[in-house]
Amino acid sequence: MKIETFDVFVIGSGIAGQTVAYSCAEAGMKVAVADKREFGGTCANRGCDPKKVILATTEILQRAKDLEGKGVATLPKSTWKQVMDFKKEFTAKIPRKTEESLKKAGIHMYHQSPEFLDENTLLVEGKKVQAKKIVIASGKQPRNLTFEGADLLKNSDDFLSLPTLPESMIFIGAGYVGMEFAHMAARFGVEVTVMDHGKRPLSVFDEDMVAHVTAASKDLGIKFVFESEVESVEKLQKNFRVTYEKEGEKQSIKAEMVFNTSGRVPSIAGLNLEKGAIAYHKNGVEVNEFLQSTTNKSVYACGDVSAHALPLTPFSTKEGKIVAENLKNGNRVKTGYKEAPSVVFTLPNVASVGISVDEAKQLRKEIIIKTDSVPYWFNAKRINTDYYAFKTIVEKQSGKILGAHLVGPEASEVINLFAMAIYGEMTVEDLKNIIFTYPSWGSDIQSMF
Known part of the structure; x- marks a missing residue:
């Protein structure tokens, strides 16, 4: 039996895996991608994107409820089936379009999760394949619970x-x-x-x-x-x-x-990582600063399955780019992200970036913490919401912004301004010197210190 060989074999067709595959294929490398589920990954098919489509309707329902009797005379009616039909407009075409795009890029596809036979050999669709480099980008899956039923x-x-x-x-x-x-x-x-x-x-x-x-x-x-x-x-x-x-x-x-x-756990069951001499633990595949396996130098891991990553889509994209560069040019690019913003799309949103209060207290520096609930601020009052609050953490001596924690209708967007400030190592004075549009949610951050 002839063994198919590849320069790069990617396990997982989500954003991390696609980023690696396209970049390596563009560089002239022979690339394959395998996935046991529909191509396109969790975020696009059954995660972030479809979730936010549903969220859009509930945002309208909540806003109308808050403004009932204050300009809204009749509350809108909602239909779950219509929301699901609208969601399918986004998700239904993802697998086919992903496969068409991969095929156009000259990338070979396997519709099964492979398993390692040794450090550079995989078994997939009943065939043995070998690859100079193997990238694990299989993401996460729901945690299995073990109680009766x-x-x-x-x-x-x-x-x-x-x-x-x-x-x-x-x-x-x-x-x-x-x-x-x-x-x-x-x-x-x-x-x-x-x-x-x-x-x-x-x-x-x-x-x-x-x-x-x-x-x-x-x-x-x-x-x-x-x-x-x-x-x-x-x-x-x-x-x-x-x-x-x-x-x-x-x-x-x-x-x-x-x-x-x-919760979700790394999707590595069935890969037989032990046969591939790949170290892992409950948080995922163990990698070094180049996102290379600590025990098998032919293997890299990126995205949610990497023990290094936060389970956030922006990290998957960045880690995919890092792995691609290191595959093409040798280990030159290291990971090294600052704190990333995170948000829960409840209504109101809760969002954070930077350090927490507990982390701040462990610093050998004086810090200033300001927190308040401000539903009486104009932006909250104009939409008649009861929930709008913040907590900011600043280094006293330098005035640098170290962390921000928000609750509010637009916290998922406003937190990005704090992320920019932290990444840019801005001080409170720097932030207050910027001219923001008014009255906007963004302009409120200047009053949060």
């Missing part, structure tokens, strides 16, 4: 393709996905409960800012069950029963659908 749970893929909505839902996990979906479902009239083993949702975000989101969630009718450990899920005639332990007592709740939103 866990196989009955739906996941984020299922939520984003529901033809109709049930009357009630339970989300097990109060992270990004659980909270975003809970807000979307609740605004479409679903009775929502969110469960988590922690004391609050969104544990990686500032506690004070999250408190505002929690309050807004409760206003929306979302119920929370914190500090709970799920023991089992069972199917009843119409509903599912979730049994859990809280404060030493066994309790239960019911809903028509139950979702696993407990």
